[in-house]
Amino acid sequence: MHEPENATKAPESDVEERSAFPGDSTVDQGASLGEHCVTDRPTPAGEAPTGEISKLGNTEVYITKPSDYPHAPSKLLLLLTGGTGIKSVNNQIQADKYAQEGFLVVMPDQFANDPAPNSTDPTYVSQPETPTIIERVKLGVTETAKSFLIDMWLARHTPEKVLPILQDVLEKAKEEFADAVANGGGVYAVGYCFGAKYVLLLGSELKDTVAWGEKVRDEEEGVKTKGPSIKVGAIAHGTMITKEDIEGIKVPISMACVENDQLFPDEVREEGKKALAAGVVEHEVKVYEGVPHGFAVLGDYADGKIVEKQKEAFQQMLGWLKSH
Template sequence: MADDEVATKAPESDAAQQSVFPGDTPAQEGPSMGEHCVTDRPTLAGEKPTGEMTKLGDVDVYITKPSDYPHSPSKLLLFLTGGTGIHSTNNQLQADKYAAEGFLVVMPDQFAGDPAPNSAAELPSPDQNTSWIETVKLRAAETAKSFVIDMWLARHTPEKVLPLLHAVLSSAKDEFADAVANGGGVYAVGYCFGAKYVLMLAGEHTDTMIGGQPKPEDEEAGMVKQGPLIKAGAIAHGTMITKDDVMAVKAPVCMVCVENDSLFPDEVREAGKEALEKAGVEHEIEVYPGVPHGFAVLGDYEDEKIRDAQKRAFGQMLGWLQAH
């Protein structure tokens, strides 16, 4: 897909009907994509990204820095996007907002040049005047859209994504050692698809893929718990998150959630909250009512309530990172 096609696509086009990760439990049931997972949001008028495209660990990244860096101390922030990835203008502008608040932001291409397919075309809903054959065609189109997204998700599992993130983290820690030292570690934010991976990086796992290659002295590779790899994380309207993802979290986390979100169901969120409380992990979970899934990603909305919630969500996530 051409970069200019991705740049205007909604950053949250990444939800699937069920988990396609081997051995994983389904994250949710219901429609594979909601309206706001496939609807483009206009870029805010007059705003243009200020960062640059480069490579870290042989992975394409978008990097944006505070205007006074390196003369003033900064902290390293790993920014994990939704399905549209690093060429989305809205994602880049969102990263720039964190840079303006003192973070050196590294936004990696989690999808190795294969962002989510453009499935944003709206399908009209059948009504009483719709013929039988038209209804069949509409349902077939909906099924085709879901199938395309499901096939895309099957190409981007933890086995593919995590090695890319490890490579970027390793290189970023070397190149921006001053920012890592200043923050006492790496911070992370994740939206939609990226939210799951922030939780994985914030967790303690026996799977060596999560924590990287085991040390030579490890007696049983893969059986030694590793992680977390980040100091603190914040996520917004995650997709494909499982109870196990949240239960493994050990680093402080902030979650911006949407009320009645089929893509991050109440039962998963509540089970995760209970596990965090039981484990004594510092956390903050806020559920935003009356907003669509994907609302926290920068983009223009006509509804003032959604615009206000978007600003409040950014403030919540930023405040959490600054406090840790």
């Protein structure tokens, strides 16, 4: 059986590090998720969340609305985060920015109150620009342990676990915000890092045993497919994405990618683009140079060029949503 080409690899026994951006954290080449997927950058000065955390069904969600809603029509946007989850202030502010542009944003806790290891630590600690040998050894040990914890965490959050949560939230959101769904002609979706894969899956036709956690009820009838569950999607620097994930997409999709991103390799991206073109799926793919994986998630950087690229990626994704 052909093994799908993953955008990530399992950790190796020997940890290889690189400091791609002086002043930022080192990147573990073999990690399943990068540092930027599980640790927040400093929150930009003067920014604070304006939405609130509530519940849709059994799932906690961060909800943020346009200031003139419901007096003015809105569109429903599902925002799926990286490993830092809905309690991340940066993720909340990111959702608010879409709300300021006219979207009613629902950001679900797709991890069932189990965000990635260390993601609840609000303090961002950068690594030395030129670490000593002892510091490099310490960093190596730390990164190896962190990779192990992240892999254990990922094993707890598979499509079989995450998709039923998202489907339930979608159903509840469609009921509560039926006006926004009707106004937009469906549900819009954006995803960052971990969440990007699930935007692709929600935009595909999925076997009901995966998407809904159902068992095959009729052996003769077999497994049914359901979906797509969204109208249009936009993603930034996805992780754990396979060629098959991209090949399955049936809705217009925009992708903000990072050049030479080991968590979303160029070959996976390029094969995916070919599949989208062959399937006549409307798409756009933009590759950003000189930025780290995770750059599109709201957060401050010492390098002003990265901050500008972050804003550019937001405009790319926002523009795609508004044009559909």
